[in-house]
Amino acid sequence: MSYLARLDAVPETEKWPLLRGWLYSEPLPLFEELRRDRPVVQLPELDFCTRHADCTLILRRHNSFSVALYEPKQGDYFMAQDDTARHWREKSIMRSILDFEDIPAMRAFVGEEVARRLEDANGRIDFAHEIGRGVPVALVQHFFGFRNADPEKLAEWSYWNQQDAFHNQAFDAPGPVSSEEIIANRKKAGFALAFYLGRLVLRRTIAAKVGLEGDDPMSRLIRLSFSDALKFNLKQVLFNTGGLLIGAVETTSHATVNALEFLLTDPERRRAAEAAASNPAAFDPFVFEALRFRPAFPYFFRTATRDTVLAADTPHSATVRAGRTVLAVTHSAMFDPAAFPDPMRFDPSRDLSDAFTFGQGIHECLGRAIAAAMVPEIVRQLLLTPGLEAESAPDYGGTKVPQHWPLRFDAAGGSA
Structure with missing residues (x-):
């Protein structure tokens, strides 16, 4: 029986759980049938949209399709708002203080940090935790002004905020941690993060007042708040500095696990990627094409x-x-032949301008330029590591995000 025949045969209360299971277990054949025969599946809980044109419309028409479901999770943060003055002002500020000129240095730092962690690991490492999460945390510490923070706490604070915002909606399947526990953990993490940032911003403010100014994003935001040139006070400094952490860690971990696993599991793809790995410009398209097949987020709501x-x-x-x-099912949209010719072919030379790896519209990923350097550099360093093999598939621990992934490699080797 076709997917739709099976879907139509079950009671209304069973339709979404059945479709949700297929979304993760056998997505590409499911999407092909839905795009062809029922591109908008309307269920009691939600509408499930699979064509590229419709997903693009949903993400770009912010006046017709709102991010209101984020507001209970993220409060006054500008990314939980649509076409508001605060959204435009604060996004503009954050883009300005994340200098593109810093990205080559960020990429070099990421490469060195991965290499150091591999060398210290002595032939075996939990990639998801030590590198997928650990390296972006180190980047946040080094470049964004969190230098004195406990890296495990930073990862924990990011994790619970992401879990509640992206994976704890009413339509999500129950997991090993209840919805109420996720909310409680997010609130606890948010309080701890705010307390840490409040003390840090106070110290940085005093330093700025006496002329000991730093040049990281936090210091720039503090100086901007003093200027009275626009509506941006110390509360906004706290919110937006916290957003730099929350946005950097979990999505990087998930994306690097997905891309690396996809490249490792096919010998031909792996050989081609390894051959390109000495040249970042030639290698990066392999990662982004891999993320078309295995995106961190299969949909945006x-x-x-x-x-x-x-x-x-x-x-x-x-x-x-x-x-x-x-649900704009962007994983399906990136296999719509109307936008991606011969979509089942792995093609690193493909133009991915219409992909959804970083979202689209006014809610496109704020840190996309940083992620576009950090994610492929992490994967590249692993593919330059002699003897690299996965000991098992990534362990999701019953959640939607990889918790652990043990890799082994030649201890005498290293990254180039």
Whole structure:
């Protein structure tokens, strides 16, 4: 039986759990059928959209599809708002203080940090924890002003904020930690992070007042808050500095695990990637094409604020009603032949301008330029490591994100 035949045969209460299971267990054949025969699947819980054109529309029409579901999780943070003055002002500020000129130095730091951790590991390492999370935490410490923080605490604070915002919505499957526990852990992590940042910002503020100014993003934000040139006070400094941490760690860990595992599991892909690894410019497209096959996020969720027709001018058009939760299934969209010719072919030379690895629209990833250097550099360093093998598949521990992934390699080797 086809996916849709099986879906239609079960009671309404069973449809979304069944579809959600296929989304993770056998996505590509599922998506192919849905794009062809029912590109907008309307269920009691949500609308599930799989065509590239519709996913693009959902993410780009922020006045019709809101990020309102983030607000209970992220409060006043600008990324939980749509077309507001605060969103535009603070995103502009954050883009300005994350200097593109720093990205080559960031990439060099990432490469050196991965190499150091591999050397210290002596032939075996938990990639997800020690590198996937550990390296972006080290980057945040070194470049963003968190130098004196406990790296394990930084990773923990990032983890629970990400878990609640992205993986603890009403439509998510129950996991090993209850929804209530996730919320409690996020609140606890948020309090601890705010306490740490409050003390740190106070010290940096005093330093700035006496002329001992730093040049990291936190110090730049503090000086900007003094200027009275725009509406940006120390509370906004706290929120946005915390956002730098929360946005950097978990998504990097998930993306690097997915890309590296995808490249390792096919000998031909691996050989081609290893051959390109001596040249970052030649290598990076391998990682981003791998993330088309194995994205960290298979969908983005939004709330419809007005009735909108999707799959318009096709036999499968459907109206999404205001108030509905909508999943733009961007994993499917990146295999839509209308946007990606011959989509099942792994092709690092492919133009990925229409991909969704960093999102699209006004909620596109704030740190995409940093991630576009950090993620492939982490994977590149591993593929330059002699004797690299996975001891098992990544361990998700019943969650949607990799918790552990043991790798082994030649202890006498190292990264180049």
